Amino acid sequence: MKKILVPTDFSEQAMVATQVATQLGKNAGAKVTLLNVVEVPGGPSFSTTGPGAPSTDPSDNVFVLSMVKQAQEKMEELVNEDQFEGCDLHYLVTVGNPFSQIQEMTKEEGVDLVVMGTKGATGLEEFLVGSNTERVVRLSKAPVLTLKSNIDINNIKSIALATSLHEDDLKIAKALKDLVDATSASLHVVRINTPNNFQSDRITKNQMANFVKKLGIEGIAEHSYSDAIEEDGIIHFAEANNVDLIAMATHGRTGFLHLLSGSIAEDVVNHARRPVWTFNIK
Template sequence: MKTILVPFDFSEEAENAFAFAKELATITQAHLKLLHVIEIPTAQNFNTTGEVGLGGDDINNIFVIELVEKRKKQIKAIEEESKDKAYKFSTKLTFGNPYAGISNEVAEIKADLIIMGSKGSSGLEELLIGSNTEKVVRHATCPVITIKGAISPKSIKSIIFASDFTKENEAIIPHLKKLQANVHAQLHLVKINTPNSFESSRESFSKIKSFVDKHKLDDVKVEIYNSDSEEDGIIQYAEDNNIDMIAMATHGRTGFMHLLSGSIAEDVVNHSKRPVWTMKIKK
């Protein structure tokens, strides 16, 4: 792992994600980059150094100028705190849409991992709007770890990887093995049986065993768990077995198909209190 990107908005969840990322960067000796995106409410002229040319409403202009200066000072303080760390650290302050800013940065620095905070969403907000975190989970070209509460990578001793263990999931396994190696956790390979996707225990165990053998997975525990839905089953299994992290593949569906079928991974990110590692399956 060479580069970890942390989108940072100064929220409690972002602070938790940053703390987690700093520990992981120490373990992996990765370059840790902190990105802060300021959303400008009206049309402004600005450059990447934070110099803003404003027009329009004076009150809005004053607010933006003060916010930019405040954020520059806060980021400078973070840089000072991180200058003697065991890993390379850098920051970037930019302007615009947070999701677009994150996506552009991922492409520019070729990030190997994104670690970001998540408040989660529910109800109508979840259905119609979603969040920047959900969009990143859905579209990112590298793995994403979403963090809600304070947690240390060293405390992660178990990871559930819920899957149907078909061929389309195979591409993410090298990345999952790196995660397991970095945190030294046991991997729980779990097939969630639901009324709509039932599979016999014999068939499931055979499929998972072949998956383990093919990818040379070590320190694994194989389980079948019954539930009303995949999302509920994943979260319930994690709760019942005191699992420290959830790992999943996401299909990255968008538009009409996303509204029809949704995304189990995004639902789990929204509703789980545990950190969730996700990676998009490339089509």
């Protein structure tokens, strides 16, 4: 793990992500970059002196330039705080769409981990709106660590990898090993058994042994856990076993397919109290 990205809007949740990311950066010897994206107002350009003609360059807008300057000043204060001493910490302020900018920087800079704070969402808000964090979880080409509250990364002693045991899930092996190495945590691999996806213990045991062998990480504990639905099983397993962090793959569904089937990873991110690490294997 060499490069960590932290999108920030200077909120309480973003500060949590910054604090955890800098701890990880120190442990892994990684560069940490804070990214703030100033959103461009839609439609015709406007300025502090009134409406104007459409601009070919949104950053020419007086209001946007003022927002960029304010963000840069906040960033300067943030990266120079004493609590971040000893971390290779940098910042970048850009103009545009937050999700697009996060995706672009992740790809261009070869980011190894995106760390984001989230409030989570429930009910109608979850169905209709979701959040930028959920969208990044679903589509990011780099692993994403989401947090609801501040944690001491050095207190992460156990990680639960929830998996279907399919070959595709092995794509997370290298990134997962980076996470295990950065936290020095023990790893639990668990398959959730549900009424709609039932599998005998004999079959699960054989599949688990093959999966763990191919994963290539030492000292793995193997589990099968039964629950009504998979997302509840993942959360309940973590609670029952005092796991500190949940890890899982996501399949990056979009459009109508995502609307129909949803995303187990996004549901877990929304409802779990623990940090959740996800990796898009699409």
